[in-house]
Amino acid sequence: MRIGKHRVTAAEVAKRAGVSQPTVSLILSRNPKARVAPETRSRVLKIAEEIGYRPNRLAQGLVRRRSFALGVIVPGFDNPFYVSVLSGAERVAAEAGYAVLFCEAGKVDVVQHLEALRDRQIDGVIIAGIAATTLPPRALDDLNVVLINQPSDRFPTVAGDSLKAGEIAAEHLLSLGHRRVAFIGPANSIPAYRFRERGFVQTLRAAGVSMPSELLRRADATIAGGYTAMRALLAMPDHPTAVFCANDLVALGAHKACGAAGVQLPRYVSLLGCDDIEMDTLVTPELSTIAVPTRELGARAVRLLLRQIEHEGAKPPASQLLPVKLVQRGTTGPVNKRNGGAR
């Protein structure tokens, strides 16, 4: 509500209630510590309610040096993973009365986005999908930061257990009898993908299965990347019987390549992704994957950030590693003995 052209201010409430403006402020913002006459209190509250007073958060922010806003920076929405993270973050933030400033950053302009967030006196930043180490050294100075899916000794982190994901993938494929297995993933990329790869390769090796270099395919972490890489794998005379992909997008691209080549899944090739995005159940057969609690990552990141913000001095909260689990659907199955190149 407003009076004429100017919004309702605390001073307005004060005037009508016959008290001073700070008293109003005291009653409406300050916690239980506010020792005010119950009679005054209820009168002020009533009037504030009546004329629809709502504190101006910009003004609050200016004096309290807090904006009650969080920034979320992701590389883009090509990968539904980030969509989930943002969604989870927004829910928790909104419940806590924080706004979410959303930034989509094409690697180049992360720094600019960070500057813009700083100018708005942002209370904290969540970064997903961008390696913090690739940023200019001081870009994150004096900022409350929580990183998603990347380890750091400088900032608290929330991550799905990527190493474990790789292990689970390897164990699953091994248990199905696969011995000639491949991995598709990007070369120099965000830590999550590297860990998935490492966990996968190490577990294979521990089981006495080595992965020759021609079965380690480098590809962008996209559908197109997976498609191309899988095509190359299928073209090999002795193609692998199972393929683990750095993420579900890659796996879906690979899935599509199989479809295009007339290769039956999982009869001749088993295919395993990682993340568990919604599209997985859209393809036929549905994609087996390692589920990562994506929304939960965003939600927890916000909680960590709030803790960090709200008791400022304390030591930064401990990082969290969230469990992942195998979701077996239609693209993984027992190795087929006769399939050395057969279609």
Added chain:
Amino acid sequence: MRIGKHRVTAAEVAKRAGVSQPTVSLILSRNPKARVAPETRSRVLKIAEEIGYRPNRLAQGLVRRRSFALGVIVPGFDNPFYVSVLSGAERVAAEAGYAVLFCEAGKVDVVQHLEALRDRQIDGVIIAGIAATTLPPRALDDLNVVLINQPSDRFPTVAGDSLKAGEIAAEHLLSLGHRRVAFIGPANSIPAYRFRERGFVQTLRAAGVSMPSELLRRADATIAGGYTAMRALLAMPDHPTAVFCANDLVALGAHKACGAAGVQLPRYVSLLGCDDIEMDTLVTPELSTIAVPTRELGARAVRLLLRQIEHEGAKPPASQLLPVKLVQRGTTGPVNKRNGGAR
């Protein structure tokens, strides 16, 4: 940069430059109108640069009564359509120096989100996927609003041409020889879906093809909704030879139902979606659809909003209707004469 524990302020710059603080402000913010001695100007600019001065946008906002921030409210990310809209909006907003406050609103708490945005002195709001008419009458008072994909005589609007989309769909299916066609879509829903349905039905009728009520299936605008509805259609003794869906999610659900039932696309049933989301090309055969320029919707909505904000008094900018177009892929094909219930 900061000095000790306090951030660099304009006053700090002023002190070092030996001028008054307002002069600094004048030089750094005000455009050409600033009549300032070139010598002073360059000195101030140099010092500001040196100590890394950046204006506090909260303080700016307080006095200018502007936050340089926009709100975007969408019902959720279940539908990639909204993801695209948000993405397009963010890009344009960021380029113009505006922040995007992202709100995911489960119908219930739209009002709360709007209140929160008001409290932050938001400069404008973009609403997608939520019928403005379902909001309390005064919820949008005194707000700069742009609506996406819904007509309104109160606010400017950016929309894909949904009526046309329905027409195109009908023409396409008719041209392929289909005469027994169905529609799957939600009952009481956002305007876009209603228009698609209307355009579709009207064009059919104009061509002398009526759609019996059993071929008008009501379903949630989700994958699950499409799946269920399609199953019901396939179970009919004389099932339709072509189906148009309110959006791609529904169509993908229907696609899946066909796969599960062993029904070949488009041989026995043609399937047509609407929106053109990325998943469409993931399924086999790829989904034919009517492409809506989703990112562009978000981008234009922001431009409209900025125009509205920046010359306040002027009449609200005209609404925009963006063209849609048929994207024929693998799920639509000529009617098969022999398919009265055949599989």
Added chain:
DNA sequence: TTGTAGGCGTTATCAC
């Protein structure tokens, strides 16, 4: 228990 004074970091309006 409440009011007064002062300041958060800007921008706007004037005199000088």
Added chain:
DNA sequence: GTGATAACGCCTACAA
């Protein structure tokens, strides 16, 4: 051209 001075709306002292 430039510098006081006064907002903007709120919060934190401290005094009454």
